[in-house]
Amino acid sequence: MKLTYILLLLVAAVCGGAKEVSPSVAIVQPEDKSRYVGEGSTFVIDATFKEADTIVIKQDNNITTTLKVKPEKNTYCKTIKLKAGVNMVSVSLYKDAKLVNKSDRELYFLSELFEGVNEEDAENYKLRFFHKDEKEKKCTSCHNMKSNIPTNNEALEDVTKTTCYACHGGMINTKNTHAPAANWLCTDCHNGNFGEYNMQDKGASKYLVADPVAKTCGSCHDTVDGWQNSKFGHGPVNDGRCERCHDPHQSNVKMLLKTDSINELCMKCHDRKSTFGSKAKKLFVDMSLEVKHKAIVEKSCLECHEAHTANHKSLLKLDAKMDLCLNCHDDEKEKITHSKFKHGGVNTSQKRCLECHDPHATKNKKLLKKEPVATCLNCHDKEVRSDEDGGMLMNMKKHFDENPNWHKPIKDPKKGCSACHDPHGSDNFSILRKSFTKNFYANLENKDFFCFECHSEKKITKQFIKSNEHNITSFRDGEVNLHHLHVNDRKGRSCRACHDEHASKYSHLIRDYTDFNGVKFPLRFVETPEGGSCAPACHKEFAYDRVNPKGIGK
Template identity: 45%
Template sequence: MKTIYLFFILLFVALSGNAEETSSIEILKPYDYVRYEGKDSTFVIDADYKKVDTIVIRQGDINTTLDVTSQKATYCKTIELHPARNEIIVEAYKDGKLLSTDKRESYFYNDVLPGVDVYDSEQYDKRYFHSQEEEDKCKSCHDMTNNIPHEDEPFDDVSETTCYKCHNAKLNTSNSHAPAANWLCNVCHTGNGGEYNVDDEGLSKYLAPDPIYTRCAYCHESVEDWMASRYGHGPVNDGRCKRCHNPHGSENEFFLRKKIWNLCTTCHTEKAIPGNHIVSGFVFARNKGAHPTKDRADPARPGREFVCTSCHNPHGSTGIYLLRMKGSHPFNVCKRCHKK
């Protein structure tokens, strides 16, 4: 009897210890199994400095360390997701000893990115942060008022705007899009939905409509002309400019999600096969039976690389196959480079 009694005492102590360890931190954000359309995920973690002195966020081979101090109880860190599935481990330490481990799984979805699968992404929920209920959790540390400049009311210091303090990492790119660079967030993030996300209205006060072309046309008046082209490109016809362009910024020209040739061949995979573009009878043998599509200088645009857009207009054209040509004959496009 004494043995059984002692066993239950030891079991209770062990369970109590585990309960204390598992409560050392609490991940408030993000929720598990969330789908993202942007690359950034912000972790919001509650921690007690008496129990924890270090938090480590592990994303594959990338580790991010947060030092826990007595100055605050909640810690925020934005990390960059890679395309498709992400499993992120959060560990709590005290004096170098691992106390507890938690994890979050998420999916970064854009169908031109490598490894992304629309059917896999449907297993994940789409969640929005900027609802009144969610913002109430952050008011103690952050100003959650709609303190955002408009094009007719610029700010002297954009770092004082509401969005900047949490989302400034969006501009850590070589090329930044003007509305984002000037923190004119409300130009696109109107709170209204579009045809493809109208059911999401009311879930976020900073919702951006999908398709986004109505907001792009606010500055780019040519958008509607492209959509009315005789020969149109699928993403443009659908008004889904974000499929190819990152509206905040990019390491690539024109805010593209990939370099031009890589972006085009994501959908047009057959064009990525060497020797599989343009009729062989019309090209030199040195090109191995086909017209080159990259790794050459562009004769029509000095200083530029020859890529798909040297011959094709990705937004729309009066010429067949989106060719940049005048007249009705498709081989007129050849005259851009071949003057004879």
């Protein structure tokens, strides 16, 4: 019995051994399923000239690195650049162009900026450290693994002489560099210490950096301490993770940012599409929208926001509701603060400027949150109290819903209500851009009324309309201009006596009711192909006809 058992074991051993006839490539470093916080991954591969003449490292983004195997050397190393997220890397050995061996590594680069990665996925990969005595042994045949970085704060004159440089020299190759890195004072930061966030890595590497790094950074950068007193802090600042935005070694841009511009950096997290998602949705901006705030495009997010800490919400430099905006928009400041008639929407609302405007980007002109009319109807969808005289302003939404014929400028998607009203304030009542009258009676002579910005004054000044002037007005009884008749006598009626300046059920924006001394009188307007009739409070039913005049005004 015992014998058979031994025999069975032997067979199993022989069979198992048969599988190892062609051993996989000996990749010393990295281990499979490793996670990286930097983009560089150094591959250390064992290979003998007898076995192979070429090593090919192939990445899944089709980048291929080839190393020649030499007779005198059995260990080869090469640093490749990882992309964010999962990286599939294969290492193949060739002898006389024939594949003799192949091995794969699955690595994960978790970018500090979360670019295209998922933190949960990253959990399946382990952070591993190289600089441990037993691993370093492999390198000693070629490299001096004993650090010669000065610890007396005096950088070496020739930095290429540092022992770190040989392997990590590629890290410092751009214009903007961090002084301690460019001077290869590596151990100033890579001092083997651990921090609150990486306690578990204690002793894992000789050159561990404490996480969070803020304390390390703060040992030179005094400003870090000053931030303690601010009311609000940026997430990464609160976490002490300076390296989320800044590269501690080098960068293509000033301030050692990790991206090529400030805006790009901000958008890495604050883009609506960012996987930053779960953290705080309200911190999103969609800068892909057509109309963008000039300050952001032409300058940067930092025109309004602080990058680190601030005393105003949303890390703003000044109070977001108005002060900040008016800091640049002086012309509106004048209107908003000094106009005789002010718009409650700006002056007394909760969000002030931000009631109507989006500070970042929108689909609508003037950075309006909604289309022009919809923006106004956001508040004017009910009766609201006027700041002007304390009276109630009508429910404009209801009015527009019930009356399908709208005044042309309101229908214009570029203008809307603001064609006539200045939403920031005006010296004219109802925050109109130009003077008008509230009265039923208003002799229009010598008055500079707003209506005539668009409508020809001839409509009211010409008593008779000749046959070649029919375009002036169709409110005629034959040649008699009925506008003139209504408007130009001792008791001239203002436009609004008959017309609703917003919307009406009738053509020509004729009102259904006109208010006279607090009583609503119907105009009883009836249109005919060549004229019409009217029976308002002012007179009995009078009919007019352009072709067969009824004799009005004669």
